[in-house]
Amino acid sequence: MEQQSQDHPNGPDLVASLIRAAGRRIEPPADAYQRVLTAATAAFREKTAKRRGRTWMLVAAAASVAAVTLLLQWNGTSTQAQVATVARVIGSVELESGGGWKPMTEARSSLGTGARLRTLAGGSVALALDGGASLRLAAATEVEMEGPRRILLRSGTIYLDNKGSVGTGYQFETPAGTARDVGTQFELYVAGSALRLRVREGRVEVDRAGQLVTGSAGEQLEIDVLGSVVRSTIATTDAAWQWAETLAPAPDIDGKPAAVLLDWVARETGRKLHYESATVESRAATVILHGNIRHLAPLAALDVMLATTDLEYALNGDTMEVRTRTEL
């Protein structure tokens, strides 16, 4: 056999004849190349940006884990009724099991009452809560699912997107007080008995040992260990929201109108959606998209999907303008 690997003046060159018999390999279409390149480049940039932010998160993790152990009383509930489904896992995420922590590798697994999970440095996870909201955990965060609408945030940072109306809110118990959402998007960061609340949409109430503090859309509240509240503003498009956007559960847009994607991207990026004209709006409702945007951040998904349509967008402050493409 080995002899046949070489050219033989009096015999067939088997390597050559096989390659010739097979013919040329299939070349992927240019538009497929471009589209996958756009998506992969977005994933690459997201990944490298996340790694740059890891050092800061490690410091935050150390501080919050040390503080929280002094403050929490725990009653170990067993895993029971399902309260959430794991939508996406990035990096190191662990689930408590039998008194220890085990890596969570399986997306789409369900979490019951009493489930405890934590993200390590560089890790993050998105949960689809059974009430319909999206709960996202940044790196160095630990939570326990106490019930269908009750979550214990021991440390770290969570983001909740709950489109529900008043009365459908979720409650977050923390060492620094209890936060209740009132149909909203917000971020909650807990380090020891200090708390930071950022409200992107709607309203959030924080109950701190009977002291009620309310945060409204566009507000950031920092509540220190003594209960002092410092208010400041935060834009709905601030870069601080980007980690949560990265984890946004992508809708299935295959076979759906472009308007579905535009609505989702606008909401996830904290922007108002504005169509250049009624014609453009009507166009967005009729252009049908094909493909999937799983694991793409909202704006990257929009870049990829609109590239195949005659629509384009521009970001003007807190508005996403949609218009017909000026040149193809």
Next chain:
Amino acid sequence: MADLVHVDRAVARRILGGDEAAFRELFDRFFPRLYRFALARVGGDPDTAQDIVQETFCNAIERLDSYRGEAALYTWFCQICRNAIADHYRRRQTGSERFVLLEDQPDVRAILEALAAPTDDEPDTGAWRQQVHRVVEATLDALPGRYGEVLEWKYLDGESVVEIARRLELGPKAAESLLTRARTAFHAAISELAVASDELTGALGRSPG
């Protein structure tokens, strides 16, 4: 192989360090190969193949920290691509319609039987050609570096060693040496299939020239 993995580890490190040129180089090297890999496993549906390759790149980049260099980086990408294909079928709940390729089957004898399929009264059928095409394509795609391209330039485009040397900005001696290594690697890969059965020799002998 050890050298290849060493280089691949370095490439992964550069990408994780934010080197966009390294990322782009890897993308250009892997995209056509992974596209063909996926296309063959989704029944030739180009849209699905594109979606799967997109998902493969996004997942692989996301998990690149976990690449330890136990296998070549392309092999590692292929495993992620296989998982994406499995997820695709799971989502569609059409597992029974999955396309199982001969080269994915643990029993390589099946490949050999396919290669040997043409009989005297059925020479060179379309199905046989397709099997040869698929096996050779997969083998060329699995070769390291630019071996696959070099072999195509030589045997499909009929380029001389001097022309290949010019393309690769190498001296003629280096190009000849590269071509020899590419031929040896290709033959070794095909021969691995042959180890399972002596029938391959006969099958290769019957390949249309």
